[in-house]
Amino acid sequence: MDWFWSNTEMISRLTALHLFQAVVPLLLGLLIAVPLAQFARLHRFAGGAILGSSAILYTIPSLALFVLLPVILGTRVLDITNVVVALTIYAVALLVRSTVDALNSVDDDVRQAATAMGYRPLRRFFAVDLPLSLPVLFAGLRVISVSNMSLVSVGALLGIDSLGRLFMDGLYRNFPTEIVIGIALILLLALVLDLVLVLAQRLLTPWSRAVKRGGPKLPLNTVEARTAAG
Amino acid sequence: MIRFRGVTKSYGDTESAAVENLSLDIARGAITVFVGPSGCGKTTSLRMINRMVEPTSGTIHVDGKDAAGITPSALRRSMGYVMQSSGLLPHRSVLDNIATVPRLNGVPRKQARERAAELLDVVGLDPAMGKRYPAQLSGGQQQRVGVARALAADPPVLLMDEPFSAVDPVVRSELQQELLRLQRDLAKTIVFVTHDIDEATILGDKVAVFAVGGRLAQYDSPEGILRAPVDDFVAGFVGRDRGFRHLGFQPGAGVPVHPVQTLDPAELADPAVPVQGGWALAVDDGGRPLGWVPASSRETVTSPGQLVPGGSLHRRGESLRSALDAALSSPSGLGVVVDDNGAAAGIVRAGEIFELIEAARLRRGKALHGSAV
Amino acid sequence: MIRFRGVTKSYGDTESAAVENLSLDIARGAITVFVGPSGCGKTTSLRMINRMVEPTSGTIHVDGKDAAGITPSALRRSMGYVMQSSGLLPHRSVLDNIATVPRLNGVPRKQARERAAELLDVVGLDPAMGKRYPAQLSGGQQQRVGVARALAADPPVLLMDEPFSAVDPVVRSELQQELLRLQRDLAKTIVFVTHDIDEATILGDKVAVFAVGGRLAQYDSPEGILRAPVDDFVAGFVGRDRGFRHLGFQPGAGVPVHPVQTLDPAELADPAVPVQGGWALAVDDGGRPLGWVPASSRETVTSPGQLVPGGSLHRRGESLRSALDAALSSPSGLGVVVDDNGAAAGIVRAGEIFELIEAARLRRGKALHGSAV
Amino acid sequence: ACGANSDPQSVESSSAPTGVEDSATLVVGSADFPESQIIAEIYAGALNAEGIQASTQPGIGSREIYYRALEDGSVQVIPDYTGNLLLFADTEATAQSAEEIMDALPDALKEESPDMNIAVLDPAKAESKDALVVTQATAEKYSLTSLEDLAKVCGEITIGAPTTFQERAYGLPGLKEKYGCEPAGFEAINDGGGEATLQALLTDKVQAADIYTTTPSIEENSLVVLEDPKNNFIAQQVVPLVNLDAVSSEAQDVLNSISAVLTTEDLISLNQAVSGDQKQDPKDAAKAWLEEKGLA
Amino acid sequence: MFEWLTAESSWTGTGSIPQRILEHLGYTALAVGIAALIAVPLGLYIGHTGRGRVVVVSGAGILRALPTLGLVFLFVLLAGIGLMPPIWALVLLAIPPLLAGVYAGISSVDRTVVDAARAMGMNELQILFRVELPNGFKVLFGGFRAAVLQVLATVSVVAFISLGGLGVYLIEGTQLRDNGRLFGGALLIALLALAVDLVLAAVQRLALSPGLRSRTRKPANHRRRQPSPAGLAEGTTA
Ligand SMILES: Nc1ncnc2c1ncn2[C@@H]1O[C@H](COP(=O)(O)OP(=O)(O)OP(=O)(O)O)[C@@H](O)[C@H]1O
Ligand SMILES: Nc1ncnc2c1ncn2[C@@H]1O[C@H](COP(=O)(O)OP(=O)(O)OP(=O)(O)O)[C@@H](O)[C@H]1O
């Protein structure tokens, strides 16, 4: 603990970097995955290819990706961009799937009703499909945000600063405290980010609370089934 | 107004067509009902009108214009659509749901909401419900909102796909009556899908009976379908009560209404007031029937609890069906007629009703076949 | 056989009870129907019998034993249970679904499957369906399998919760007839839940009408309920056609059947064969009615396509309801009576049916109130 | 190898200009182990003391990575070790002694980074080389003092070392070639001869381990460093590796002045301060050392 | 890369590719196996009873944030090198997807089906094993696949400290500046993951009751999409 207090400056710098590397890919991933997912849903054939290749992307070990990316992107080795791009790739790979699930979770009757009212496809997507897919989408986002927190630390193997540095340092200096503090901070960050997501979801989906208070119960099970397992 | 010509629809993955060579004219300002067993192509036919489904061949004209030439979204905004599951947008309040199509048409939010609030009233909902989300409403209330939403842009055409089939029978019949009431004022062109022949005959100005395989089996007035099903399929579908149902289309106005002795609560309580004839009708202070007092037990029957329960009531202006049912269900054999306030207005007798039915049949027979017996 | 005594059930999170102080005796070997509007506690009452729901207070005795003292799983295996959604196990074939309870009871697989195959036949399904999975069946077929499954262990009691309400009206009525047929052979104690009063009166030996709030409003034979609803709630629930429905409980045996002139296809084709009286009935080679030939158009009507369509048919042995409907729906005013083979056996006249109805009413009146008019 | 991608700096040099003069601050990088970090802090501290703005970028990773960081301009100075640096720049190099290595380095570096002005400054006396270390007990059991002794019992022992020990010239290939030692087993432990390696040695999971000579735990645990008469482990003097274009001559002088005083014993005690029970921050340890030597 | 992949030395002797693949698979099997011993009974319990759902599900969620790298280092520092310390870190990695899969699988089963089973007189264990397990199998197995893939990929990180497996090639490739070995190693890991997933997908197909496969008779407009298999959705961490 003494160590913690005497190194707060470095720790807060690493924490900020960690958070940055975890959050930015999440946002970028979302921006890329949503249109991709919608495209995959609309075009059966291309959709299969997109889902299949995103699955393959995910099997590339992150260590290899971190090493490879500077070569491919021409970035500097120590560039944080490498981690951000790598994690964005993973986030997209994960989010495409769960966004497809999220969009599929929208009651088809509601979709039909919206079409019947004369929504044009794009407008319907933003006004109906997307908002209604939020509960499932957020469930996926939460899983990914949490596991991103863990993934970011792998960058430390290659000298990219994050809380993972505390692990390397702790290992070489035979200093478990440092590792434990690193783990604890990562868990804390994950909790905070999760909380932020939960709050964001509450703000963005006021209607789903209305359901819980009164009226018929939603089949929650299916929503959980879709998301809990990924 | 809506004209199907040789319309066929096959879904890619099935051998037989969902709708087969359908030609049909749907009249302006009337309710046309598509009825038939499950899977016979009713929904498919309905959805081809607003191009939610595109015909494989054939044409559909709406108001003289080929629907295939109208932008789908514009076509759809000109038609209200109500379906079984209500299809309300779960993430929008009731008011915003109703305001959807006006908003799509560019009506300012405030104005669209005001109109929506009016419509809540039109469909018989408390305006306070406007702020709720669909999930906070009962099934019947959701359906009402669905109807309000379809009416919001004041479209000339309403397409309704089994809108009332998810609610329980009592609410369903309320909704049916409400729709008829609305239609009296609005005179929309309504295409209504149901698989319930009762609902079809209650609501339809014209009824199209679909057979499995997407074939149009009969297209006629409900009365025509009940009286003369063209084939065994339609006869079977119309079911065994069609004699009674058909009576529903014969006005009850001609049935002679006889006076009946009524006992108000004070008179009922006094055994000294005699029952003339076999039965007297006990009524409450407003004249509404409570039950029968048989002459033979006048002494013992002095309070409402002791009355012989009455039968169904025939409201003035209703059809022969309700008149006959009132007579048949009454323990006295006398069907009670009530006025619009529910007060007893007299009785009808089964024998006389039967004579009227017979007379009407003979008239029809003469008109059709020149025969009578 | 099943005895409710002062049974109340409140679910934790609601103020009012789902079932309120219910006392009821359900007879052995008969069909008892629970009917009432949505949410009135029918399902809750039913599920208390096999302890899927535990009463908050009161006792339920099954066959003289307090159900609370029997192990739930044993109790449940002694009762078949059929519900609306069929509840078939999606991962098991139809045969294995039916064999479930016997297998639970330790019957060897082979034997259980053989019995299951027999039961498929009993409920009117092709044995070849045994290999299919539930998702490969239509709704009506699934319900049949559900019934077969409930029968598999030959339990003395069957609990059925709106088993037919998810299928379309035609299939539904088939299933109802099938159940009645089965019950004639099996004589189970059946408790049947529905919210359709028609279904209740068709199936029930006794009907329990529940009112909202879990109150038992009336418990009587279907006839008693139609003839004399105890209060406005029951009367309202029973609906406006109860006069006609009630006729369904009056045997049609007493109606005089008159001979009718029939024309077989050969005779029909020959305009020289005259029509005596106003109408002749055209029949096919098996004597089954095809439609009417009016005397006035004998010359022009010479082929089946030109016949005047007939009304509904009254099968010998059916009730006054079908006799009257046959007469009322017939264009000739003559209701066609058919025998068990569907061949025309004569005609009935509305006037005579009406006299019978009147006579029955008077008899009833005399028995009950000593009155007659 | 993998086509064009196998030559990273062709991409690097085009996208990342070599001169970083415009930024006033020198960045001293370090590898991902504490000793390198300490030396980096010493360099930076000394530079700052002389009024040359310098900051550190600790824990960049292995040489492959920090060398490229030097190339792409992320850092301008980095402490390195002469022997391994030469083997990195020229995998075929045969130089063994400190002088031979220093002689060979300039050319090798030129070849490694032809477009750049990367060079080593003066080496320090301080040396931190790989060495095979055994416990007192093992040494007594087999009477081991040098690698030649070890060679006789190689068939019975397991060596613990980083994964790359299996491939490096001084690693298993060197042991086999120079001493004819082919160990019975090899355990990969990638903690730079740190605690995990030590534990493996102490618990007899491995009988000999590759531990740097500057590691305090050698003394603390009375481990025996096996002599290396055939110079299998080449000289590893601490040396500042710099981008000459970015490092002014004053700065070079400062760095050379450090090399002039830094000894192996200094490294051992600095490591002790940082990785021992004291857990001193590398920066603080460096500061203390600089003050002690009067360099700050 | 192809040079390295095709070199004979890569395929024979200690540290050969086949040996590394076996090591890789072995660690994965061990870690997932231990995790399954913990997560499956727990998941079955909360899936069936709904008890402790919130605590366990959100707890497992946060467990996903546990950095495997840090855990490995920590365990190695505390317990020394050897097989088990890194394996325990992998076990912690595998538990969340397994637990979520089992729990979600069980609770995704149509409640009316469970209700019908209970009404037929099945006891709770019979309901769990004869009804909920086979019906929730698809989702459940999806969680298992996710866990396997995640561990499979993370084993490469674990190589950093002491274990073998294909991750060794990544470390060697990086440190020896042998890009062929680096990319070859990465490729092998990706291929291994794909192959394992294909095998698991085949197992899933075989094990899944045909009754849960065919949805053919349901008309399209009534068709509801199934929750998609968790499958690759979770992927890997390393
Ligand atoms: N999108 C579709 N793809 C393939 N087949 C379809 C599709 N929609 C409907 N069908 C098939 O077309 C036929 C007619 O369907 P439709 O929905 O129009 O029937 P319906 O009369 O509305 O039935 P219901 O009363 O059950 O609503 C059915 O056999 C159905 O299976
Ligand atoms: N598990 C439960 N928890 C809380 N309330 C319940 C539960 N099950 C039923 N209820 C409530 O108890 C009342 C009676 O429900 P029940 O299901 O018995 O009605 P029902 O007559 O079967 O209705 P329906 O015709 O809609 O099936 C309803 O108000 C219902 O909301």
Ligand SMILES: [Mg+2]
């Ligand atoms: Mg339909």
Ligand SMILES: [Mg+2]
């Ligand atoms: Mg119910």
